[in-house]
Amino acid sequence: MNKVTFIHTADLHLDSPFKGLKHLPEELFQRVQNSTFASFERIVEHAVKRKVDFFVISGDLYDEEDRSIRAQARLKRQFQRLDEAGIAVYIIHGNHDYLGNYWSHLEMPDNVKVFGEEVEEVIHPTNGGREVHLYGFSYDKRHVLERKAAGYPPARKDGDIHIGLLHGSEAGETSAHEPYAPFTLKELREKNYHYWALGHIHVRQELSASPPIVYPGNIQGRHRKETGPKGCYSVTIENEEADLEFIETQEILWAKTSISLKEESKLSQVFELCKSEMERFRRGGGTFLEIELTDIEKIGADVLQKIQNGEILEAFQDGEEYQEEFVWVHSLRIKENTGVGYIEGQETFLNEMIQNIQGWDEQSWDEASSVLFLHPQAHRYIDLLQAEEKEEIKEAVLSMLQTSFSYKD
Known part of the structure; x- marks a missing residue:
């Protein structure tokens, strides 16, 4: 079998608002705002230098349903670079950038193929005469809860290469992400594809080695819980075997x-x-x-x-x-566990405060912050707290309580 090389990336989240970081000095915040674009440009640069056969993006190119013209224009420029290098681009849309939402869009170059809302097959010809069969679908709405993996056709034993693109999560696994388009590893393996290019989970994971079933993670960490290197995979398939290399590209x-x-x-x-x-x-x-x-x-x-x-x-x-x-x-x-913590059975003022803070839910946050966010003047100058910001505030308060009550002059 002829060698085939491609880039697998996902979860670009271009034009992410980074709401929780607006307090940063202007110089830093500008770099933060540009970080998703900078990382994607590096991925494209690697693709061009390596002269890969094609480029795969497994969903969530944009961060919001209403994608900005700025984000589209910058994305289009990178697709044009790939077009000039003779590199085809295959895209599925995910829950953040689903097809069904109305939005003003720019036309992309002819080298870009976007999969429709139903599972479809696209054939990519190679210079050696072999064909690569790519299978995938784009979300037509934000919440896709059906087991779409069942609709992927099994690979034919024709000597060609078969690759699945899927934006979803492994059934039964717990994560910070919604369980969209759930699948099992058994389901995916039974399709007999050479590679599964996954998206949706922001942590890099290789769920299976044979065949490779891979989450590349998102291309740029956006808050303190998205730690570690971010980037893409460079994949080579030759003689039925896949070789994977992770490329670090984060800004x-x-x-x-x-x-x-x-x-x-x-x-x-x-x-x-x-x-x-x-x-x-x-x-x-x-x-x-x-x-x-x-x-x-x-x-x-x-x-x-x-x-x-x-x-x-x-x-x-x-x-x-x-x-x-x-x-x-x-x-x-x-x-957090340095100093005093909650002591079971002791109804002290400190214990009650710690227990109360640890048990806060969305309703508690809404009740505590409603006066501020509904204030006729104040609400203009503040953004709603993101989940990461709420968690950070809780941790800071707990740490402050523990230190204050545990250590004295």
């Missing part, structure tokens, strides 16, 4: 690190230890870093206060927005 890396203060007690020691850890994360690009402090028993109340009131954090952030390879510490906090 900004989200990372988390833990620092033990077991042997430290002075402010200068804590400061230098954290600064040294920051330098370890300085790399080709920007980094948003969360630092978690553990083993703080020897730390005095004055140092703890400077951690708690944000004074040390401000010192770490000072001037970083002007660095090309910045390391922006967005969170400096004491590990």
Whole structure:
């Protein structure tokens, strides 16, 4: 069988609003806003340099249903680059950019093929005479809960290459994402395809090696929970075997690190230890870093206060927005289980507060924030809190309570 090479990417979320990061200095926020585009441009650059046969995008090209003309124009320019290099592009749309929503759109180059709302087969010819059969469908509405995998035809034993494109989630698995178009690995394996190009889950995962059933993850982390390298897969299929290479392309890396203060007690020691850890994360690009402090028993109340009131954090952030390879510490906090926690059976004021905060649901948030968001003047200047922001506030409050009640002068 002739060798076939392609790029598999998904979950571009171009033009993501990054609402929870608007508090950043302007220089950093501009880089954040451009980060999804920068990552995708690097993916296209790799495709052109490697002279791949085609390019696969498994859903959620855009972040919102009403995709901006800016995002479409920038995407079109990258498709034109691929067109000039003779590289075809095969696309399925997912729950964020489904077909059924009305939107003003730009015409894309002729090398771009978008799959329709029903499972269909598209044939990509290769220079060696072999054919690649690609199967997929695009969401026609935001919530696709049917088991669409059942509608994919089994591969014919014809010596050709067969690839499935699917935006969905493994049935029965728990994740932060809605269980759209659920499937089982058994279902996918039974199709006898050479590769399954998945999308929807933002964490890179290789669910199966034979055949490869792969989530590339999203191309750019957008908040503190989307940590680690982001990018795409370069795939080569030759003699019935697939070789996979992950390519890191993110503009900004989200990372988390833990620092033990077991042997430290002075402010200068804590400061230098954290600064040294920051330098370890300085790399080709920007980094948003969360630092978690553990083993703080020897730390005095004055140092703890400077951690708690944000004074040390401000010192770490000072001037970083002007660095090309910045390391922006967005969170400096004491590990949650350090100090006092909820003690079962003890009806103390502190226990009640901790239990109350840990049990907050959406209704609790709405009740607590309704006065602010419904205020005739204030509501114009604030955005609704995102899920990640709510979780971060809860963690900060719990950490503050634990530190305040556990350590005294």
